[in-house]
Amino acid sequence: MGAQLRLLRRRIKSVKSTAKITRAQELIASSKIVKAQQRMHAALPYEREITRAVSGVLSNTGSIDHPLTVAKDNPTRAAVLIVTSDGGFCGGFNANVLREAEALRGLLEERGIQATPYVSGRKGVTWHSFRGREMGGQWTGFSRSPAYADAKAIAGTLIEAFKDENGIDEIHIVSTEFVSMLTQNVVVKRILPLEVVEAEPTAEQKIPPYFEFEPTAGEVLNSLLPRYVESRIFTALLQSAASEEAARRRAMKSATDNANELIKRFTQEMNQARQAEITQEISEIVGGANALADAAAGKE
């Protein structure tokens, strides 16, 4: 067997095992998207209700100045929560988020605001620590299936920093929004100071009813607003998890296709090399036999 033939066989074997891995990853991601989507949908009613409750309270009580709803006059520091994934193998998923976060950082600095990154997901944390950027907080280990407690931990840190007089004045969040299996968009939102966005304003929507509060409006708001922030962060984490799996599935599918393409090409090349070797062998044998026959004929 020629050296070229052996080389090609080895490459085909290695590409085949790579294809097996990427194919398995693709299948795993496909099954996980469904789960992630279900979790996303399960969290929707809670978010809708809490948004309704918050807008109900705020429209009833214009007089209450809650620290979480008041925008500071001269914001100087902002927190940017960046939601990335823990694992790789998901194409440009993290790169897209980080690029958007850098753009936001630039925008904030133009306004004279110093941006502190708060990072969730191992990829984002590595990205920041590699560049020597100081992080306000970092969370890892749950990007594929975030629990409410994770969102709570993040929200707790951010709200603490926001309430602190010398802390941050604004909180932004950069994450990936899951639109469909094929479309995921990176979105940038400001979550604090609060801009209450009504979920889906419809034609027959009435003015929010006049609520009674138990015990008082201020106290309801006190415990409602942190929950609202948690819920917003939780939604972002869930959407990011679903998007991550979708991005991974797409990346792994193109990797598998690519590997199959390579296998096909290498197999063809290998067959060609093998055929050339056989042809050469035959012509050598024929040539040898002819030479022998000629020699025998010459003797007689």
Add this chain to the structure above:
Amino acid sequence: MVIAKTVDGEIGIMPEHAPVLGVLVEGGVLQVKRGSDQEDLVAAVHGGFISVAENEVSILAEQAELGSEVDVAAARDALQRAMASVDADSENAEAAIEAKRARARLRAAGEEV
């Protein structure tokens, strides 16, 4: 009729109740009485809010469990563990909350505590 426990005390909501937004206590039990022809719905609700508007009651809770879904043995176990840590250290707030939650789960399951 919906009965819930807010930080001010128990609140019962009948049809046509005025809009209310209340803060629920940690480890409360929520009851939905559905009339004589249907069984009552009981759930353990840990923290959160009750909001009543336009004849609709929504309960927003960080954690909740239907009484029928409570694992009684596990809840009893959790209660005993939490009580033990409270006995050992009376200022252990986490264990106290844990005990409250376990009690609420047992009460929601219709067990005596």
